[in-house]
Amino acid sequence: MPIVLIVAEQQPDGHLRKATLNAISAGRTLAEKAGAELHLALLSKDPSKLAEELKVQGVKAVHTAAAPELEHYLAEVYAPVIAGLVQELKADYVGMASTAMGKDLMPRVAARLKAAMATDVMAFNGSGADISFTRPMWAGNVFAEVKLTTPVKVFSARATEFPASTGGQPAGEVKAFTPKLEASKTKFVDFKEVKSARPELTEARVVVSGGRGTKGDFKEIEALADELGAAVGASRAVCDAGWVPNDLQVGQTGKVVAPQLYIAAGISGAIQHLAGMKSSKTIVAINKDPEAPIFQVADYGLVADLFKVLPELREALHKLKE
Amino acid sequence: MDFQLSDSQRALQETARKFAREAIRPKAPHYDETAEFPRDLMSTAYELGFMNQGIPAEYGGSGLSHLEQVLVCEELAWGCAGVTTSIFANDLANLPILLFGTEEQKQRLLKPFGERMRLSCFCLTEPSAGSDVANLGSTARRDGDHYILNGSKCFISNGGYADQFTVFATVDKGRRHKGITCFVVEGKPPGLTVGKHENKMGQRASNTVSLTFEDVRVPVANRIGEEGQGFPIAMETLDHSRPVTASFSLGIARAALEHSLEYSAQRQTFGKPIREHQGLQFMLADMAMNVQAARLLTWQSAWMLDNGQKNTLISSYAKCFAADMAMKVTTDAVQVYGGYGYMKDYPVEKLMRDAKLIQVYEGTSQVQRIVIAKELFK
Amino acid sequence: MKILVTAKRVEDPESKIKVKPDGSGIVQEGLKYKINPFDEIGVEEGLRLAAKHGGEVVVVSIGGKEVQEQLRHALAMGAHRAVWVNHTGTLDQLALAGLLQKVAEKEKPDMVILGKQSIDDDQNQVGQYLAEFLGWSQATFASKVESLESEQEKNKVPALQVGADGKTVRVVREVDNGLATLECALPAVVTTDLRLNLPRYASLPGIMKAKSKPIEELTPEKLGVDVTPKIQVLKMSSPPPRKAGIKVPDVATLVDKLRNEAKAV
CATH class of the missing domain: 1.10.540.10 (Acyl-CoA dehydrogenase/oxidase, N-terminal domain)
Structure with a gap:
């Protein structure tokens, strides 16, 4: 039986990166179409706890590698370990969520396996041995159906396109394997977390974004986000100006998001921003300029001063809860 | 081609x-x-x-x-x-x-x-000698190794900040244009006074002043060409600068056209964007057509210089046509915007003010036509 | 130090991309082309490093004759010379990385700087493939702590910090939820993120000088790389269009619509 191997991601704080659950769903969709088994790989200094979490995700097996060298993620260390496992299992597909780690690691794994790769996969098509991948190009202006012709096929899955896996029975087997460790030419120095109590942008159900119209004052954006349990996003101009941290940027060149609800306040809607959010289910635009291009993609547009209406909106939403 | x-x-x-x-x-x-x-x-x-x-x-x-x-x-x-x-x-x-x-x-x-960044200015025009260059009143009197300049110049771009001045003056008023001579005045020598910055209608970002020369000494080594060669020098200089001046018109007019295309797609009257009205379409088409026609003349006049050809006629066509075209196109752009076009909150009235100057400086549209006629009668 | 940078030719990010009715590709007509914006950031970083540490910036592009325009752009920015791998036809990331590997082996740079992705196929793979093929250290998504309006940026200080012994480079990477710093042994492959720097303008004298800078021509055959595609694009399509939205007059209507129509709150 063919094998689909999904690589799980452990965050620096030791928890599972939530996008892993979306990647598992993607892997399951692929496994069903390809008539394959779904396996997981987990690399960590100590994988035991996460392995328990993962084995109930409806997978055949969780392959764990434990080593002190695996504490901090490094592509050069992880890639040979995963490639080694793929070869050992004779896996046909290997994939991961399109997170920063997924994007950094999977191409190196693919290179090691002389395999072709599809990035940001949104859907799988076909069946059996005849599988193709749908992925975005030109910042999501084009969807391409691509076929990989190498024996092993590598992919990263866009988390927003697959639901988070909610588990399945029976529990899979946890199998430890000995990692093929290689000396790394790269040293991990440090990781500076941008602490936020809010959900991760690409994982959030609701995103509230601010643009130039905020003039750098994000208080109202943040207050509304907290009311909705939403993530905060921003336009490129706002990040470039250093008003908010870089990793909040939504757009072609920043993060691509597709939440249930996207609220854009004071964002004019440059092409590159639209590319990062136009797959959102419902889009609300609030802007003083009635001609702002953002209104062309918004389901609901409100021509108004954000500093006036955001507090009103927050109040109104708060009342709904009561 | x-x-x-x-x-x-x-x-x-x-x-x-x-x-x-x-x-x-x-x-x-x-x-x-x-x-x-x-x-x-x-x-x-x-x-x-x-x-x-x-x-x-x-x-x-x-x-x-x-x-x-x-x-x-x-x-x-x-x-x-x-x-x-x-x-x-x-x-x-x-x-x-x-x-x-x-x-x-x-x-x-x-x-x-x-x-390093230094500024220089072209000092030809005088209060009573603009288009009529031969009537220049500024004088240059030889005194040993120097010339002594006297006179006043007006509408001098960058004059207020210049580190060097290219000045036209006559060594003998009686010789009319055959007395005109070109000099380069370096730095701010004694006797050179800068007048106030003119409060202009358009192109307000450019510094425009009058200059007064009172017994300003210029070394003979700074005379460009021979005595009396100033007029052909000025004319040749203008032959060379006309294509560029024409290109300014292209930039202004293209901006006006782009604004008009954009605005006419957004602005609605009688239930549809105004650019779906035929009246507007005729205007927009004329604007675009004339910008392109002026561009081709401008390119041709520059290309001739690059290929060592005399371009007096074609560059006058280009400068004159482009300047008049920009005036028309920017005026029409204001019209496309209607009442808003007349307001300073919208971008097109500035373009109209800026365009006007091109019909005036470096040879008015009338002078260009005189040059054209003279060339045609040759 | 010697730095190899890439200059891929891509569609202008401002242009509207439309898919051909038969799904065989995008409509090329009327499109403008530019250097991949991420590559341009790479060229800028290379120039800053060369200005600080001395050395040479070599720019490489792969494609038909038209990619010389992008090479000239990098040369006009200040790159010293160019390598053009002449090939027409589709190339996938395996092939691109294979070609770059051979160029890197020939040029022996201390660093290869590439854009993290090109804005046409958005694969985000070539740098990583290249690092693995070369067996080099890799640092993707290079960024910096300082903002693009900082003094460091105004003074064109390189963000990549080369160690005093010239044997390592420190790279601040943009990752999920923060910034990760790596120290890579040189030679290394670095890919650029958006906020590494603001690329300089190509100056007029720079453009004029670029005309006479050398461009070396290579081919996949000369480099001995098999470029048969392993990725086949079967079909392209446009994303489903969004249905036209409405303007709401006030917050109350908005909340009502969100609750009862979109069921989003």
């Missing part, structure tokens, strides 16, 4: 477009409003080689051909014609040195412009 631009020509155009879009345009309303000298834009323009663009690399300039200058200046003027006039003033003022100076003069008088 080849209308294809080369890769490097397109690269020049692209870099100018980027500078105009990212640097000039955002600041244009400010400089239009305040009439301040756009020093920050000028110094970036200097660093990027937009200033002194026509001076060959061996004398410290960017070494652009005439066609390349025309391509670049259309883009800059699209950003702001006033700023572009300021940027290009050096090139205009230094043309006489480039065209008629000795090697020693080029080394001494042009090269410093490549070492």
